[in-house]
Amino acid sequence: MSPRAAVERPAEASLRTVQAPDEPRSPLAGAIVGRSVPRRDALAKLTGRARYVADLDLPGAWHGVIVRATEPHARLLGIDLDPAFDWSQVVVLTANDVPGDNVVQFAVDDQPVLAIDEIRHVGEPVALIAAPDLPTAEAARDRVRLRTEPLPPVLDPLASDVAFARYEIAKGDLEAGFAAADLVIEGTYTVGRQEQLYLETQGMLAVPREDGGVTVHGSLQCPYYVHAAMRRALALDDARLSVIQSETGGGFGGKEEFPSGLAIQAALLAIKSGHPVRMIFGRHEDLVATTKRHPAVLRHRWGVTRDGRLVAQDIDVVMDGGAYATLSGVVLSRGTIHAGGPYACPNVRIRTRAVMTHTPPSGAFRGFGAPQTEFAAEMQANRAAEALGLSPAELRRRWAYGIGDVTATGQVLRESVAARSVLERAVEASGFEEARAATAQARARRAADDRAVGDGGRADHPRGRDEAEREHPAHGIGVAMAWHGAGFTGSGEEHLASVVRVEVTADGRIVLATDSTEIGQGARTVLAQLVAEELGVGFELVEVAETDTSIVPNSGPTVASRTTMVVGGLLVTAARRLRAEVEERTERPFAASYAEDAHANGPTRIVERFAGYPGVEWDDATHLGDAYPAYGWAAAVAEVDVDLDTGEVAVRRIVSVDDVGRTVNPLLATGQIEGGTLQGVGYATIEEARVEGGRLLNDRLATYIVPTALDAPRIDAILVEEPFAGAPHRAKGLGEIPMDVPAAAVVAAIHDATGAWIHDLPASPERILGALQSKEHEVSERTAADPEATEEAVR
């Protein structure tokens, strides 16, 4: 059964190319690359024809549900089935029914498909039920009783003595660095759990096969992750196992590792019942059961000199991994490498750990550890600027990485460093210094009014502001920067050894095959653009093979801002080889001769395997070396209004400038920036999945709040191109960096408006009012602003 044709034909060929005549063309643009061609999936998604997993109709499909644990930590003594219920009409499975290893395969084999002996978090899957209809399956689920003996849970990450991963990277001489410092900027910051909130909930449809195998259709980012996990737990070989990605309604990392377990569970039920089994989460179950962005506690001490040099960074990070390791080790690694921010510093120590708690597992989410650690670094940079009496833009001009600088892992930045250019563009486009001067004046006026109240005048006004000003919220502006390594960390890409295929079929069609998934970001469009450009054929002539593991090779997961850069680069190389091979035979341009060549000589198929970026060296044991082949660079300026009476924040405008190496599709690239920016604004202001006693409190969409159109600021997305010579098409990753940068800019703008530093995300009205009412922040700021006082305090 195939709900979609084997090859997605570009039905949108007739639609006009979306490039306004006045759209400035990049000097790097080609005939197709650099142009905003319309998305491949436009018609299907705009007419309701796109088929997501819940839309697949299989007659006779059963419904699967999961019996979940209700305690954060317990011994599992038994699973009791209510004898009053008719169990003959349903299928029930427990850990004993897993034919292969009872493990959801990631880096660490700690997470079972179904709990056995021990329960480690609320919502952990314990048993599976399938029935011909959903009400029966749910009725059966309510008749299952877990017999447990409660165990004491570890809920505070700082109190956990189990670490999934630890890193320590160091450079220079930290003691000497602090000895040379005139000021020490210290801070402890916390960031909360964030939910990906893809609009389409998790879902999987498993279809049993005649050969004893199974085919799953699902909403997922990484078909071969699912494939590998199923092979292991189901003890099936590749011949009896296919993973097909259905249209996927958003991922943002939330469909990176999580679908592996769900696919195994659906497949178990399908094989056992002999029926296709649908498992589609409702929103409540999705919120309760799936991974969130790692919450973290970040402690920083930075040494700076009075003349404005950064001489020491001492950084300590604890991330809460939840009950199982999932991807915590890799999230932590990325967070560690980016923890100092995009700033050159001779003496650095970064110590990090990801710990176990009895809370639902944390996992992948756009940015993957970097939004957490970079928020803290940017807070430090902004506070340092204030302490030095420098503009935060000027401070960054001095500190930002340039060519030849060396990172904390010892990587020499040899090319494609756009830190200063993104900063200048953001400062200029936002009118940063002018706006900052105006907000400083407004702040001074308010302070003068406050003093008037203190002197006994105008006591009728709570804060001494006149009526006109009280009606207007305080306005503030703030800046932040980010860097984001594109592709897997360190030796990751070499281990992945991704494979792609480009071919001219026997009937003269051009098909590209990769398991990189379309999850909304536009991968299928962008990859087809790259191949069409290279082959010199029209965009509409390049077909993209269906994302089915029995058709496409393993090009690695769709994560880590790697699809355009790494997979796109492989496809470009494959297309070059294909073109050369055909042209050698036909001695005519590829476009004019490939179809004829196919009919005369049969298909030509090029398989390209990743073989490393030139000059990249990394040591897994020490975590030192070239952490990434290239970095993207970003700067954002945020403007906010803060209601000083209620603490409410309205983010008015974000200017986000992002370096992509080379733009493949300006409109889609802009979409990545706009979407990532709003997720960052949500992270900064309103979003937090609150877990207490191991239980998620805001477990409905009515209580887990995300930004709506009313909350969305004006977003000015600006693309910068600093080409990366190591990739054949010179493009770098873009998917995540827009998420790394807004939070600290928003919090800096709140500070600019109010004078209060909010150290904890989200910067909620409660936290802002708390900071405004407490005089503590003023005292500490005064200390930090007075070099003499700080010097004494330090020595």
Place this chain on the structure above:
Amino acid sequence: MPESRTIQLVDLACTVNGRNVALRIEPRETLADVLRERLGLTGTKVSCDAQVCGACTVLLDGQPVSSCTLLAVEASGRAVRTVEGLARDGSLTPLQEAFIEHAAFQCGFCTSGMLMAATALLEEQRHLSREDVVHALEGNVCRCTGYVPIVDAVLAAAEAGQ
């Protein structure tokens, strides 16, 4: 069906995208259930299942409603329009065209609801400000686009004389 309970079925007669529909349904079925499962109109999406996110928005006598919580019987004698009813004879509406031009969708899961909410707005009002559009779409959550291109697309469609 293995269920032993007896369910009193009720009649539902309405139009869906201009066609007459007559069904015997369970009283508890939502409009989204009927559209998706009985009529195969899966373009209408269910995301929050609680009338919060707007993904399931359809038009009932021209007014946007959340089909995930509206009982289907409420549609009796009324006109239902879904995303499948927008394009006619393969030609997209100006709004759909504007969604392409502005890249006003990414993953597509909020798109049907957005299109229907915006269609209701465009049919009601010809001259729209950005603020009008933002307020009309306030109940429709999008996680991909940051809303900017969606609002731009609706304004462009209004301009194009939807």
